[in-house]
Each structure stands twice: as structure tokens, then as C-alpha cells.
Amino acid sequence: MRNFILALAAATALVMPAKAADVTVAVTAIVEHPALDAVRDGVKEALVEAGYKEGEGLKFLYESAQGNPGTAAQIARQFIGEDPTVIVPISTPSAQAVVSATRDISVVFTAVSDPVGAQLVKDMDKPGGNVTGISDMSPVADHVALIKEITPDAKSIGFVYNTAEANSVSTLAALKEEATKAGLQVIESVATKSAEVQGATRALVGRADVIYIPTDNTIVSAFEAAVGVAEEAKLPLYAGDTDSVQRGALAALGFNYFDVGKQTGEVVVRVLKGEAPGDIPVKVAAGTDLVINKKAAEKMGVTFSEAVLSRASRVVE
Amino acid sequence: MLSQIAFWGAVELGLVFAFVAIGVFLTFRVLDFPDLTVDGSFPLGAAVAAVLITGGFNPWLAAAIAMVAGALAGLVTAFLNVRFRILNLLASILTMIALFSVNLRVMGKPNVALINADTMLSPFFGLGMREVYVRPLFVGVLVVIAVVLVWRFLESDAGLAMRATGANARMARAQGVDTRRQVYLGLALSNALVALGGALFAQTNGFADVTSGVGTIVVGLAAVIIGETLFGARGILLALIGCIVGSILYRIAIQLALSTDALGLKASDLNLVTAVLVAVALILPQLRRGGARS
Numbered sequence: 001m002r003n004f005i006l007a008l009a010a011a012t013a014l015v016m017p018a019k020a021a022d023v024t025v026a027v028t029a030i031v032e033h034p035a036l037d038a039v040r041d042g043v044k045e046a047l048v049e050a051g052y053k054e055g056e057g058l059k060f061l062y063e064s065a066q067g068n069p070g071t072a073a074q075i076a077r078q079f080i081g082e083d084p085t086v087i088v089p090i091s092t093p094s095a096q097a098v099v100s101a102t103r104d105i106s107v108v109f110t111a112v113s114d115p116v117g118a119q120l121v122k123d124m125d126k127p128g129g130n131v132t133g134i135s136d137m138s139p140v141a142d143h144v145a146l147i148k149e150i151t152p153d154a155k156s157i158g159f160v161y162n163t164a165e166a167n168s169v170s171t172l173a174a175l176k177e178e179a180t181k182a183g184l185q186v187i188e189s190v191a192t193k194s195a196e197v198q199g200a201t202r203a204l205v206g207r208a209d210v211i212y213i214p215t216d217n218t219i220v221s222a223f224e225a226a227v228g229v230a231e232e233a234k235l236p237l238y239a240g241d242t243d244s245v246q247r248g249a250l251a252a253l254g255f256n257y258f259d260v261g262k263q264t265g266e267v268v269v270r271v272l273k274g275e276a277p278g279d280i281p282v283k284v285a286a287g288t289d290l291v292i293n294k295k296a297a298e299k300m301g302v303t304f305s306e307a308v309l310s311r312a313s314r315v316v317e
Numbered sequence: 318m319l320s321q322i323a324f325w326g327a328v329e330l331g332l333v334f335a336f337v338a339i340g341v342f343l344t345f346r347v348l349d350f351p352d353l354t355v356d357g358s359f360p361l362g363a364a365v366a367a368v369l370i371t372g373g374f375n376p377w378l379a380a381a382i383a384m385v386a387g388a389l390a391g392l393v394t395a396f397l398n399v400r401f402r403i404l405n406l407l408a409s410i411l412t413m414i415a416l417f418s419v420n421l422r423v424m425g426k427p428n429v430a431l432i433n434a435d436t437m438l439s440p441f442f443g444l445g446m447r448e449v450y451v452r453p454l455f456v457g458v459l460v461v462i463a464v465v466l467v468w469r470f471l472e473s474d475a476g477l478a479m480r481a482t483g484a485n486a487r488m489a490r491a492q493g494v495d496t497r498r499q500v501y502l503g504l505a506l507s508n509a510l511v512a513l514g515g516a517l518f519a520q521t522n523g524f525a526d527v528t529s530g531v532g533t534i535v536v537g538l539a540a541v542i543i544g545e546t547l548f549g550a551r552g553i554l555l556a557l558i559g560c561i562v563g564s565i566l567y568r569i570a571i572q573l574a575l576s577t578d579a580l581g582l583k584a585s586d587l588n589l590v591t592a593v594l595v596a597v598a599l600i601l602p603q604l605r606r607g608g609a610r611s
Contacts, residue, residue, distance in 0.1 A: 032585055063575055066588055069529040070330060070536070071571060073522045077326025078575045081319070092428055093526045100432045100523025101326075119430035119523070163421050164527045166428040192417065 022057035023272050024084035028075045028098070030091040031067045033217055034243060035257040039090050039111050042261015043268060050269040059084075065094060072097040080105060086268050092118050092166050099131055106277045109133030110264040111257070113167045115282050124282045132277040134264045135284045136167075136255055138215060138240050140174040142288060144182050146253050150308060151210050151236050156185040158208030158235075160200050160226060162218035163190050171214040171240065194222035201229040213249070214240040223247045231299045242291040245316055250300055251292040251308075260285045289313045319572060322449050327572040329453035329521060331565030334536055335460045336514030338544070338560035339467055340507035341537035346556070347471065348503040349483040353409040353534050354394045355511045357416025358387040360530035362512025364420045367429040367525035376437040380516040387512020390416060391504035399497045420527050427527045429519075436520035452521050459517070463510060464557045470506075471553045479503055511537075539595060540564035546599050570594035 027043060029036045040062060044054075052058040061084065065072035076097040079087050086106045089095040095109035099120050107130055109120055115135050121127035124135075147154060157179055161168035172188065179186045187208045191200035197219055204211055211230055213219050219226065220241065227248030230237035239249035242256055263285055271277055292304060293316040309315070319327075337355060344352035362383040369379035390412055397408035421427065441451050470476045481489035482499040489496050511533070519525040543566055544559020574590035582590060 064585060064587070066585070067528070068531060069522075069524075069526050070334070070518070071587070073330060073518075074323075074326060074568065074571055075575060078320075078323045078572060081322035081324075081326070083320075093524060093528070096428075096430060096432060096524040096526075097522055117430070118428065119432040122433070164417070164427045166426060166526075169426050 023052065023086075024059040024061065024082065025052075025086050025088060025268060025272075026061040026063075026079040026082065026084040027088040027090065028063045028065065028072070028079065028094050029089075030065050030069070030072055030094045031217065032064045033221070035215070035220075035241060036090050036111065038243075038257035039261035039264065042258040042263075043088055043110075043265040044261075045258070046262045046265020046269060050266075050272075052269070052272070069093045069097070073101075076101045086271050088264065088268060095120050095133070103130060105130060106271045107131045107133070108264060108268050108271060108277065110260060111136045113137045113170050117170070118166075121282055126278075127280070127282055128278040130277050132267060132271075132280040133282055134260060134267065135282060136215075136257075136260055137284050138171050138174070139253065139288055140171060141178045142253050143212065143238065143240065144175070144178045144184065146251065146290070147210055147212065147238060148182055148184075150251060150304065151302060154184065154209035154236070156187055156208045156210075158187045158189060158201075158204035158211040160189050160191060160197065160204070160211065160213050160219050161216045162192055164192060165216050165218065168214050168216040168219075175212070175214075191219060191222075194218055194225075197222035198225040198229060201226040205229065205233040205235065208235070210236040210238060212238045212240070213244065215254070216240075220244060223249070227296070231296075234299070234301045236300045236302050237296070242289050242314070245291040245293045245296075245314075248296050249293060250296045250302060251290070251304075253288050253290050255285055256287065256289050259287050263287075291316065319569075319576060323572050323576070324569070325449045325453050327568040328565055329456055330518075331540075331568035332453055332456040332460050332561070333514055333517045333521060334540065334568070335561040335564040336463065336510045336517070337533055337537040338540035338564045339463060339557060340510040340514070341534065342541050342556065342560050343467070343503055343507040343510075345538065346541065347480055347483050348500065350398075350405050350500065350503065351409070352391075352394060352504060352507060353406065354390055354412045354416070354504070354508055355537060356530045356533045357413040357420070358390045358508040358511045358530075359515040359518070359533040360420050360525070360527055361390055361416055361423070362387050362515030363519035363525035363529060364423040364429070364515075364527070365512070366516035367431050367519045368424055370431060370434050370436065370520075371429060376435065376439075376520065380437060380513060380520075383512045383516040384509040387515075388505040388509040390512070391506070391508030392501060394508075395501040395504040399500050417527070417530075420530075424525065424527065429525045430523065431519055431525065432523040437517075438520060456517055456521065459513075460561055463513075464554075464561065467506075467510075468554050468557055475502075536564075536567060539567050543567060543595065543598055546602055566598060567591075567595060570598065 063075045089098040189200040191197045239252040241254045290312045291314045292312045344350045365383040365386045366379045394409045394412040397403045478494045479499045482496045540563035544563030548555045548559040
């Protein structure tokens, strides 16, 4: 016991401020996952483009909470203790942990669908205080329009999601609203872990005319399982993120998360140059790429119109 | 290595999870009932407190109701086990997975924010002390109160009956102890404490999230075992203090793991580094005692 306490004392005795670089940008995400990692890389890219290079005046920190909100709270304290110039939390729980723990350090959150509901800011246009950021609310109305354009005979949309993910629940609410306007019905199917994705997708066969998979971490991590079922049942499968098209979705209109990261990074640069975060309005990430997959379309019995083909920013053969 | 804010943040989180550790101690050690309900009752406490606080309830009352909700969850597990003879581990797993859905129902969504809400801590923030110290101090006082109450209880006749139930149920029954009642009581008490931990987590960190229950049992058990390794089996009070110290050391281990970038470790190595640090904490006292068992 004494040895341990000595070791601990030695470690904590080294309580000292981080060595001052010119600016420090500290990024944290709730979990490591291709889209969230792309956001982080985008932030870094934007910083480089603005002339902030790692080792040359920029210190870039990154920590992932590995899916645990308790760890997210510890990372928040860790960063605040190092007193960086800007903290960039990716995802809702990471952002809440950071925002609730500091009122002084500038925070630029990103990949949060509903920043007002998450109480990160009181007002999108005038955030006030030390916080601003980028929202990634899915352009659901555009998704419904795309589904109607590519599969005009569809009467119902099957929605596979995890009820535990805040982003998916808010997407579902928006989807129901938009689908009703377009005369479509939404049929929900729930998978609470990746092992349940196949079953949840299969439960939609015969009940829904197309399947729509939102930017849900659980479902997207087992995307191939959903694709297998969709191909077998010839059900057109749409995705909420463009990265999933490569993995077998028919089409997606979505964010390129690297771009979302770059837009976030541009806001970070404005803060580094001296603007107050409270004066920078929170924006919904711009730019929606249409990506389509010809092979998947064939398997699901769909042919793309010329209009769709010409509009696509990327076609997976 | 560790800044003041990071160090006190770890202490604060360790104190919050000390409630979990004490709850786990009651079930695993006192009652000999491996109870995984805590993975559900921790976020349940957070959810109930967060929803009530945003609904305008007094935060102290909200925390009290969260404890009642946690106790009810414990009673469900006890009921499945005692009444229907479902294996204790399985009974608690059933309650745990059911609570996942219950928590979503309680909150109506996966995440409820409390960042702008008045919490149990708000009145103490304006008193001149830095928030970094107010939070661990506040939670620490509550932990001390809980430890004293649980200690007095376990030393009382009622508590002795509970300890007897865990030590040798058949013997306890022969002495006229109603062991079924002890299981109900123990699980209710344990999960009420865990739910209080959840309620405090939501209030100190500004949000209740349905995923925050993941691995609660692991954290609680690790704290209990670190405490036991450091203090040995020398009475109830020391065991309870061990729970607190173990919980804080576990969080400091994570905090140290977070600041090891210099060693070429990546963010994704966090859990591994934490496990190694905790293992070292457990092995060192053994080495001092004369080598590991071969």
C-alpha cells in the first residue's frame, strides 16, 4: 500500500501547467467511429489551412471517452485543467460534459443535432457566453424527397434505429413529420445493439416498401447486416450518411463528416483569431452530397433516373 | 502530469461513484448476492432526478425520489429471485435490461440536459469557493453521511441479520432470521444508494444520458476490491472507507491514463492503461507482503 501511495504522490506531485504552446486546441469525442474520426481530422485540416501547424505554434490534443459518459466527464476536467485556447467536443454527451464544467474556456462543439435541446446554447443565432458550434441535424425533408424521387411507388418507410441514441430519436420525429406531409407512413424497428440489426431489419420485410437508416452509431456499425437483408428481400435501402453507400446502401444524401469537421475548424480559427464564441451564431452544417451505388440498386431492383445520375456527386459502381 | 482541475475532477467523480461502490459492497460482500441491477439503477437515478428537476421539483426532493426509484428496481430483482427462485445473477440481469427501456420512458428521449437548471449544488456555488472544490466537497459530505448511516445500520441488530444472511443463510434461518426479507431490504438499500450516485452524476455533470449505466458494476466492483486490497478485511467501517478510497483511486488511474500521451499511447489505449494501473495498484501490496502466489 505504501508503495502505491508513494507512486501516486510522485505522480500527482508533478501538478504543473502544460507547457505553453502558442495555441492549444483540445478535441474530444464520446467514441471512436469513422464519422466522428473524420470530424476530428476535418478540424485539424481546417487549422492547417489557416496556418496552424502541429509543432509550429499549435498543440493539438485528442481523447476519446470510449463510449462512457463518466470518462467523458473526466476528459472534460482533464482538458479544462490544461487550459487550452479552444475545446472542441464532438457529440452531445461530450459537449454537455465540457460545457457544464467551464464558463471561461472557449468551446466549439460539433456533431450535435439539437444544441438548444441539449442546453449547450440558449439561442442558435446569439449563443452568448463561451460556447458556439456546428449542428449536424439531418436534412430529413431532403431525404424524403430523394426517396420519393428514386422509388416513387413506395408508400411506407421502414426506420431502423437505436432508441438510446438522441440523434436518431430527433431524426425520427423529424422524419415522421416530413413523411406525413409527403403522404408516406413510417414504420419503426428497434435494435439496441449491433447484434440485433439483422433481426430488426428483417422485421421490416413485407411491412415497409423502403428502408431508411439514420446516422445511428449502433446501426451504422453493423450496416452490412442490414444490407444483407435488404438485398435478399429486394428492399431499397437508404442511408443518412454518405459513407454507408460504399457499404451497400442504395443512395444517401448526407454530410461528409470530414467537411463538417472543416466547417467546425473554420469556427475554431475565428475564435483563435480573437472573436468571442458567444458572438458566432451556431450553424447547421452545410453541404449535402448525393452518393449513389449502382450495384446495390441492381440488387434491390431499382434503376436511377438520368436526373439522379447527373446530380450525384459520387457514383459507386 | 495532473492539473488541479483534473485531480479534483477525478476525486469528485470517485466520490460520486463511491455510492455505487457502497451499494455493490452491500450486495456482493454483505449479502453475497451478485447484483447487476446497478447498471440500470445508476442511469435510472440520473433519469428520475433530471426529469423531476427540469419539471420544476426541488433538486433534493428529486434526488430522494430517485433513491426510491432505485430501491424499487432493487425490489424487483429481489422479488424475481426470492419469489420465483430465478438465479440471483439472472434476476438482476433481467431487471437491468428492463431498466434500459424504463429509463428511456422516464426521460422520453435518450438525453436530458441539466446545464442551466438549479441543482443541489447551485446554492453553494456563490459562496466564494471555486467550483472545482465545491463539487467534491459537497459530494464528499454526502458520502460521509451515507457511510456513517450504512455503518451504524450494519452494526445494529437488523444489520447483523443481513450479514448473517450473506455469511450462512441456513444458519441465519435457524436463528430465526427471515432471510427473504433481508434480500429485499439489502437490494433496495443498495440500489437506492446507486440511484443517488446517478442523481448526483447528472447534477454535477449537467446531463442524464441513458448510456451512462454502461459498466457501472465493473467500476463499483473495482472500487470495492481496490479498497479491500488496501485495507484488508478488518471490520465494516474500514471496508466502507475502502470503498470510497478505492473509487477515488480508480478515477485517478483513469485520469493518469488520460495524461500519458507522452509515452506514445493513443486515445484508444485508455481502457488498457486504466486496467494496467488498477492491476498495479492491486499487485503492489501483495509484493510487499512477500511475493505473489505461484
